[in-house]
Amino acid sequence: MATKEEIVAGLADIVNEIAGIPTEDVQLDKSFTDDLDVDSLSMVEVVVAAEEQFSVKIPDDDVKNLKTVGDAVDYILKAQA
């Protein structure tokens, strides 16, 4: 199971890979769409990559609730438990 810090670092790498955002910009309070320029389709790619990396399931209905990096980290932490 990944720790909170590992999840943040993992998400930062994923967002960097998919949207080209510098990893240091991927902070808990950042909004995917407003701050990180991750649009709705890129968000799907981020989610699928995160599912694979952290061995969790994030259904489509839950994706829209993941507004910030912190939302995603909390979701993955809970889903891992």
Add this chain to the structure above:
Amino acid sequence: MTAKINPSKGAPHARIVGVGGYRPVRVVPNEVILEHIDSSDEWIRSRSGIASRHWAGPEETVAEMSIEAAGKAIADAGIDASDIDAVVVATVSHFKQTPAVATEIAHRIGAGKPAAFDISAGCAGFTYGLTLGKGMITDGTAGHVLVIGVERLSDLTDKEDRATAFLFGDGAGAVVLGPSKEAAIGPTVWGSEGDKSQTITQTVAWDEFRSGDVSQLPVDSKGEVKFPAITQEGQAVFRWAVYEMARVAQEALDAAGITSADLDAFIPHQANMRIIDSMIKALKLPEHVAVARDVETTGNTSAASIPLAMERLLASGAAKSGDTALIIGFGAGLVYAATVVTLP
């Protein structure tokens, strides 16, 4: 008494022997779409890769566009229209359900009295039709089969919906299938996922629309009941199209006994450039494979998109006759179908 029945005798294999397309005269750039929605050319291009699409005029009916595309495919095949034994038309936007439009097309191209029928399989319609046609030829019920994908999706587009107004286009694509000594159409990997039927659907059924009930039905900016349109859950469709369809595409390669390194061309349903780009990544397609990107100037034409993209890829010189291509259709149903073909 059980009588002995003659078996049907088909050709050993089938192949695509000709392809043709018809795009309506009117080109509709994103600026025209933006007259009705609050968006931008940059937003539309970044989400879909679409710069323009063709919308049919009143004279460019489903039948007329099909006849144009069929004429080119028959000429490309070098056969006579009277050699066609079956006409299969895939469409979701022919508004007169009875009779099937295939019979009018068959008659007007001079095919005589071939078997003729329409099928409804959304954006997988062309690949479904190709699969049926191949079966007819190898079964012996037809020598040559005309398979047409045709849509007037502008009639089923909500021009005020910023999520879909820019997506759809009109047009017709056709192929002629004929007998072959070698396998030139691989096994089709196909199926449906009816549990996801709501992810791409018509907003309102025709019988509900007929009620005209303003209190129950969606209304436009003028307060009038909206004509039924195609709507979709963008993120759910994107995830399914990219990741599930990459798996189906790989299964089609496996079924054909080849790998992506053996491909010359990839002709996916032209739904959205982002889906195409992500599928390429998910499939790890080698760089030498020519990829059809007709969606940029044709939009999403549902059942018509694969033959239109095939024709353009060949006409541009990016692919040539005899090349090996992977085709995959996927869409409302949800339905999908993928196979490997030798290009005409």
